[in-house]
Amino acid sequence: MIKKVLFVLTAFVFVFTTVGIGLALEKGNKRKGKYTYRKVYNACFERGEVASKTPPISPADKTQAEWTALFESADFKEFGCQDEWKELSDQAVTDIYTYMHDHAADSPTPAKCK
Numbered sequence: 001m002i003k004k005v006l007f008v009l010t011a012f013v014f015v016f017t018t019v020g021i022g023l024a025l026e027k028g029n030k031r032k033g034k035y036t037y038r039k040v041y042n043a044c045f046e047r048g049e050v051a052s053k054t055p056p057i058s059p060a061d062k063t064q065a066e067w068t069a070l071f072e073s074a075d076f077k078e079f080g081c082q083d084e085w086k087e088l089s090d091q092a093v094t095d096i097y098t099y100m101h102d103h104a105a106d107s108p109t110p111a112k113c114k
Contacts, residue, residue, distance in 0.1 A: 028091065033099030036092050044081035056080065059103035059111040067104055071097040 037055055045053045057079060062070070070078070071093070076085040088096075103111040 028095035033095035
């Protein structure tokens with residue numbers, strides 16, 4: 001009897017832990033993130049705020065920890081184009097974060113060009 005109760009409790013802990021970890025590691029779509037990131041700078045260029053459509057910051061410019069800290073603080077002044085960043089949805093920001101984080105300098109697949 002005690003073995004059954006212990007087995008059921010272990011199963012519950014495993015299920016809830018697995019679900020909790022899955023929710024905590026919410027990731028966006030890195031392909032959409034790359035597209036959205038470039039779209040932000042295209043709109044900013046058309047408005048005349050920047051001199052180039054090419055984003056000034058590449059994912060490989062920072063490490064994964066630095067990208068995590070930057071996006072957790074939600075301080076996007078470093079990127080410029082504040083009007084466009086303010087208009088982005090939470091999902092779009094998550095997608096951009098995923099793109100930046102997954103192609104950071106210390107990632108298995110760092111971005112090789114801008």
